[in-house]
Amino acid sequence: MTTPAHVRIFDTTLRDGEQSPGCSMSPQQKAVMARALAELGVDIIETGFPASSQSDREAAALIARDLRETTLCVLSRCLAGDIEASAKALEAAAKPRLHVFISTSPLHREHKLRMSKEEVLEATARHVTHARRLVDDVEFSTEDGTRTEEDFLAEVIGVAIAAGASTINVPDTLGYTTPAEIRALFQRLIATVPGARNVVFSAHCHNDLGMAVANSLAAIEGGARQVECTINGIGERAGNCAMEELAMAMKVRGAYFDADTRIDTRRLVPTSQLLSRLVGMPVQRNKAIVGANAFAHESGIHQHGMLRHRGTYEIMHPEDVGWPASQMVLGRHSGRAAVAHRLESLGHALQDEALDRVFADFKALCETQRVVGDDDLHRLVRGNDDDD
Numbered sequence: 001m002t003t004p005a006h007v008r009i010f011d012t013t014l015r016d017g018e019q020s021p022g023c024s025m026s027p028q029q030k031a032v033m034a035r036a037l038a039e040l041g042v043d044i045i046e047t048g049f050p051a052s053s054q055s056d057r058e059a060a061a062l063i064a065r066d067l068r069e070t071t072l073c074v075l076s077r078c079l080a081g082d083i084e085a086s087a088k089a090l091e092a093a094a095k096p097r098l099h100v101f102i103s104t105s106p107l108h109r110e111h112k113l114r115m116s117k118e119e120v121l122e123a124t125a126r127h128v129t130h131a132r133r134l135v136d137d138v139e140f141s142t143e144d145g146t147r148t149e150e151d152f153l154a155e156v157i158g159v160a161i162a163a164g165a166s167t168i169n170v171p172d173t174l175g176y177t178t179p180a181e182i183r184a185l186f187q188r189l190i191a192t193v194p195g196a197r198n199v200v201f202s203a204h205c206h207n208d209l210g211m212a213v214a215n216s217l218a219a220i221e222g223g224a225r226q227v228e229c230t231i232n233g234i235g236e237r238a239g240n241c242a243m244e245e246l247a248m249a250m251k252v253r254g255a256y257f258d259a260d261t262r263i264d265t266r267r268l269v270p271t272s273q274l275l276s277r278l279v280g281m282p283v284q285r286n287k288a289i290v291g292a293n294a295f296a297h298e299s300g301i302h303q304h305g306m307l308r309h310r311g312t313y314e315i316m317h318p319e320d321v322g323w324p325a326s327q328m329v330l331g332r333h334s335g336r337a338a339v340a341h342r343l344e345s346l347g348h349a350l351q352d353e354a355l356d357r358v359f360a361d362f363k364a365l366c367e368t369q370r371v372v373g374d375d376d377l378h379r380l381v382r383g384n385d386d387d388d
């Protein structure tokens, strides 16, 4: 049996995630979140974009003094001033990484950068070399990489590797690619770009078409050994690859991917809730893994199955992601078995006609109330006792 490949988790909640409308954090809030991310087991934390604000510079420096074991990364454009500001912000870091990016797609070259292909290649070589003079660990990203001509993308990546980048990130900036496309793209780049086998390839997928997690997993199949993601999938527009979904997909389908992360998955729910409190953005109830309904069962058929064997309707244990237990929600779709089970756990072991009567009252109550709680059940039992 081979050892599963280690896929590095690069968390960008504090940089790309924070760019999500309404999700900005103070340096102190970022420091609290960074500690939680380190405890969760992420390999790299991107703490901000120092050239963009004083607050990002402060946050990067604060976190650098606090976390000594995790690689800390900050973002820079291909501009000397950005790279200097980033290196300064990480001065105190034990494991600093500079992340340098440039747009490579035709649309971005023409309308955003107003640069020719030759100018993009020259800027890549110059700024990766600059960053490498300041730190050993340099990551290079090709913004809008998946909408870039493949031969040019390969050329830029080759230049960045030759200049000393040890991680190559190919972002799907607009969430445009598909799993089959990105898998094949990573396979070809890793097979053909000179020096590619000596560096780590990374995927950074946005969620505009709801495929960020699927695309990141496909990139892993194509050879990516780093994935960039955020807690709760926060990020620009529809967000980034959601870490909790990616980590659990890899854990639940471990043999399929033959790759693993070092995430302590039992901390996923508390970390998700911490972020939600810090930025004041609730998690949608039906969000995979960390949503309140992720392990809740209401229909009678499902509840009946769950009471016999939890594997009938759960592919993972709620405890493994940090929930205390599965939930049997009693409502209009629930059946007699689940109601009887809950009554018994509340100390009312009812049978036959007594149970029939309470169940009939329960169904009547469901016509006016979405969820029936324990207090309601106690009341229904008492009502029936009084009738006797």
Ligand code: KIV
Pocket: 016, 101, 141, 142, 143, 144, 169, 171, 172, 173, 174, 204, 206
């Ligand atoms: O989405 C993107 O392209 C980015 C890069 C700056 C890495 O966030």
Ligand code: ZN
Pocket: 016, 171, 173, 204, 206
């Ligand atoms: Zn991004």
